[in-house]
Amino acid sequence: MSEVLDEIRKDYLFNLVRRGKRIDGRGFHDFRELHIRTNVISKAEGSAWVELGLTEVLVGVKLQPGEPFPDTPDKGVIITNAELVPLASPMFEPGPPDENGVELARVVDRGIRESGALNLEKLCIEEGEKVWIVFIDVHVLNHEGNLIDASALGAIAALATTRIPCERYGLGNDEKLPVRDLPVSVTAVDIAGEVLIDPNLYEESAASCRLTVISNTDGTISAMQKGGTGGLSPEITKKTVKVAVECAKDIRENILSGVVASLEPY
Amino acid sequence: MSEVLDEIRKDYLFNLVRRGKRIDGRGFHDFRELHIRTNVISKAEGSAWVELGLTEVLVGVKLQPGEPFPDTPDKGVIITNAELVPLASPMFEPGPPDENGVELARVVDRGIRESGALNLEKLCIEEGEKVWIVFIDVHVLNHEGNLIDASALGAIAALATTRIPCERYGLGNDEKLPVRDLPVSVTAVDIAGEVLIDPNLYEESAASCRLTVISNTDGTISAMQKGGTGGLSPEITKKTVKVAVECAKDIRENILSGVVASLEPY
């Protein structure tokens, strides 16, 4: 890799930011253009194809009956997996998920799980014996930065449009998956002391670290993750949280609400 | 590897073929000398040691009771595996089967399975609960070309001489495995427009592709596989099929019949 070019590009980005600009013309707290199409895979119980700028992620949800965990005999199970398939970027290699794939899956998983978005009690079929296993599979198709937000948005959009395949397993009529909140993941980087939301690939590479904040309809936060080899001041951290919660509200109301018909009461 | 030598050898082979000859003096449609010894491994329920020219393959068959597949609750299960152990060739490496080992196992498997040679209904012990699992293990000992035919011949010879170990599992007296056909795999390469049957290692390396045709007693075909980085014309393909069915008949009548006592009625 050309490290000289890297440096030049980085300086350019920093100088832009100091003049109040981003490389693609967005405001500091703007997301790239965001499109979400749901029910794109008919073999999946739920699916969402997310385009976030040039980043593309396909999330599929599959359900099948299985055993509950011993310590939660009356609750459904969420299993989240992310594949950074080599089709999506020259940096990805074939093989089992590396630390980046594992982190992506676990952050998406925590956002769904900790928000309580999915009513797991309603996914119990027979206490201690049989519950619905919800597989959330993140399939990255084109990596142009900020995979976490694209994947997390895909996950909640897919879940909120998932039907439980009761009929296939002789368990009555198909039902809507009981989703009762729309957690939204918002990731930012700190460049030149500014909080830049939804970094693209260039910004992601130039910044030394990122912070992801996943927040809910009521403004509470249910998951956070700092990534990258740099550090953040307490002030920037707190500021990022505030901006992220605002942005999440915006996306929830302007994008997700158009995709998701209705939610369960909490 | 010496690529110059490779080229010279290849030219030599092509010139030979143009003059109607093969490097080891065989006719275009002749197999190498073929010996099959069965019941060579007393710990196995069936076994066959195949020598095809210098190529040597040992196939063992083991049976044990196990669960049927959910969609075929009244049928036995065939599991075919091939190990290209590094003892057999300087090109083989230790480790789990690579694509060549996987392809070998799957072609051998399809030949047995699709021909209906094995009466799987008769391998049901208790519907939905317990059936015989038939393990076909191909162990290559010396690779001098055309492993597919040697392995497939070993598999059917071993199966046709296999006893079901009913006694060991308290299921009555041992029985003959219900084999009702003798599919024969015949592989050919196209060199200089001629169909060369049973290529040895030199011919295999010189040819850009091979075609395997597995055919049955009634002359029908039950499996085919093209391999290699080249292509075949439709004419050569059709011709190969015809020659392969003829050769299969010959081997079935002159070699396999001497090894296998009798078949089940179809």
Added chain:
Amino acid sequence: MSEVLDEIRKDYLFNLVRRGKRIDGRGFHDFRELHIRTNVISKAEGSAWVELGLTEVLVGVKLQPGEPFPDTPDKGVIITNAELVPLASPMFEPGPPDENGVELARVVDRGIRESGALNLEKLCIEEGEKVWIVFIDVHVLNHEGNLIDASALGAIAALATTRIPCERYGLGNDEKLPVRDLPVSVTAVDIAGEVLIDPNLYEESAASCRLTVISNTDGTISAMQKGGTGGLSPEITKKTVKVAVECAKDIRENILSGVVASLEPY
């Protein structure tokens, strides 16, 4: 690695031995200073932290109910594992146990198993259904030579101070693990025709092979293992066995007896 330095160091060691000395001043048949602390890990049912000179090994014992082996339906199961974690030596690499880790685990296992130290019949909960699975996990912390003896000592010390967690599994009151012998592993190297007990890392590297002898309270031997790329004369072999049994007696009486309160009758 500096092979010249290796040679010089080796010569030095050999010359020392010829003058009746060892590099750290010990007698030929002396162990390094040995400390064993038990019950150091409260989450484990048994544990022992062994310091043998600078070599440090932590052994933990965990018990849980599980299925017996089909051929021993009324006996508990021992599973021994050793991790040569990269923290312990610059020579160790992350990943599943390599041949050294496997050998270590298996020799420790054989010493326990073959000596009959553990009364496996008493670990049966319900014949054919449920028995105690005894996990012995060897965790090497600092490798300064003779891991086998340190690990084997840790294993027997941990086992002899292990409680069966009956209460946690609703199987009555916790009990002492039925240990009825104290097998002691003693490893020696042959340097310049002398039997050197408990080789440190330098001696281990300089010697071409080692011999481990595990012996019991009654003076019988229950496991042996030669390791390394060299050979031993029959005379040295027999002499080593004799010395090892003596040393084992000494360690059993002077070290282990202080750690272990009492044994089951055999």
Added chain:
Amino acid sequence: MSEIKLIREDGRRLDGRLPEELRPIKIEVGVLKRADGSCYFELGRNKVVAAVYGPRELHPRHAQDARRAAVRFRYNMAPFSVEERRRPGPDRRSVEISKVSREALEPVIIAEYYPRAAIDIFVEILESDAGTRTAGINAASVALADAGIPMKGLVSAVAVGKVDGQIVLDLMSEEDQYGEMDMPVAMVTRTNTITLLQMDGRVTMEEFDRALDLAIAGCRRIYELQRKALIEKYSESRAEEGGV
């Protein structure tokens, strides 16, 4: 012969197709921006996407071939692409498909132009409904062209089969499952060369000959669609470049 009727009384198949009819096909070129070339391909309900990277550096070095680029092919099914959720990672089926698919494409790739390099082809099956390996080869062939890899021709692929005793083109899921024979074929139309041929089932020699002829005809039709998609893309981009 299966108990399920796969050909209706009017001679049409369960989805209304005639025996020699293909399912609807949709081809989009250049859909993924990171890849050097890419293609989205739909065949009935099958949805596949292919990406090509390369020629690029090949690691590890000792795997490099001084005479030509190494062509690598990875066929991978998304976990949600099938009825029963699939565990991620390669299985024996996908290893075999990757091998034969690569061997279906290698005959047209002029790998000698790029010694020591790698040409990587990745096919992701997003939804599966019988025919994914041929759909993947079709997509990969277009993606190779989109990546500017020098080729002797496009590779086109389709499966033929035998259902209710009849030879039919482009098996759908039920026909694959209950039919008597399945035979995926790939062809280079320009050179009339077969580069993939697999079969399982049970057919006579005569049936095989007819099936092969039908497959070749099917590949030709797909070839025309591949060409059309590429021409459209190129004229589009030329228009874009020239325009404004």
Added chain:
Amino acid sequence: MSEIKLIREDGRRLDGRLPEELRPIKIEVGVLKRADGSCYFELGRNKVVAAVYGPRELHPRHAQDARRAAVRFRYNMAPFSVEERRRPGPDRRSVEISKVSREALEPVIIAEYYPRAAIDIFVEILESDAGTRTAGINAASVALADAGIPMKGLVSAVAVGKVDGQIVLDLMSEEDQYGEMDMPVAMVTRTNTITLLQMDGRVTMEEFDRALDLAIAGCRRIYELQRKALIEKYSESRAEEGGV
């Protein structure tokens, strides 16, 4: 909110601690002789040991970075460190912890001094009782100093949480399991920089701010203990060297 009461009527926690109190901490420097640096760290019942090797040669060569040393971090739990025996080898949790822990330490390591080299940090969890990742980072930070790796400051880490509606410092096992929020934080006290921040649970923005402030205060206290342990070790060794 959980049904189990985690804060007693007297305002103390199940183990008698005040909300802003740390568990007992024990730090020993240089405990493992093979490693270039090492540290044994106890936090309540958590027992962890960290070792540092390097700068040393990095294999394979193509993984070397011409500009700086590669920092590698491996978090590993001993099979007997937890209630239910753990299968050896990495799982997804330990892979993520290894990543975020490395990223918590990299900001202080001056890796540019050792181009092409590797700095390896190994953390073994010998006994676990909530807080192993922060204990591991604390141990690793001291072990790096003990190994003489040039650093911009020590990294100190602690978790904060919310239990029975209250923000508390340094969660123990029951609080982690039944509490409403868990947030591990690592800081470089010298530069006031946060280098690890993870959270799961459910809190308002105001609660988050308070929790972060408490974490920072906790890290400062741990930093003092780390410094003290290192100073003691150095004066000891200086005494040893100078003495006799």
Added chain:
Amino acid sequence: MSEIKLIREDGRRLDGRLPEELRPIKIEVGVLKRADGSCYFELGRNKVVAAVYGPRELHPRHAQDARRAAVRFRYNMAPFSVEERRRPGPDRRSVEISKVSREALEPVIIAEYYPRAAIDIFVEILESDAGTRTAGINAASVALADAGIPMKGLVSAVAVGKVDGQIVLDLMSEEDQYGEMDMPVAMVTRTNTITLLQMDGRVTMEEFDRALDLAIAGCRRIYELQRKALIEKYSESRAEEGGV
């Protein structure tokens, strides 16, 4: 002591052998044409085949030893070689056997002649009936000679054991399973050196001494058979070369 009687009233064993008698042995040299050296070895019902490749290039390069050839040994059981079908691939037992077998052969291999190279020894167990590791070492030793690898002597191996209180040579399956002790030994007869020694069971020191002496005597007898097989092969080939 086991309940099953392993020594009959006439002092003979279950298969009619005397305590110090070997099972029938069959040795064939040079059976596999691709390998540089090979040997088929039968010991009673045990059937093993060994192949040697090398000296040959060793990959990866950083594994090369500038002073000597690396000797590698792989012991592998065919899935059908045992009563219960064995899953392919190495398990812990075969990893240990591969290690001790390699260490049994390394003392005689003059690896210094081939710095940086690899000498690969592969042993396949085709049928197993107690004694496969010693059979494998015997086969490998002959295969090394057949490959022309310079050696200081042949390695010969056999197990001894204690059954019904008696020390016996060359344990068969039932004796291995129900006996009181099993001790595989390998020797270089020419130099009177023990290169493999493992034991499990329970014996006194005196019994051990006797067992070792018996093993040495057994190895000597096997050594004679190995020599004979090699001499026959060489005279044959010389005859072939000189003949006609």
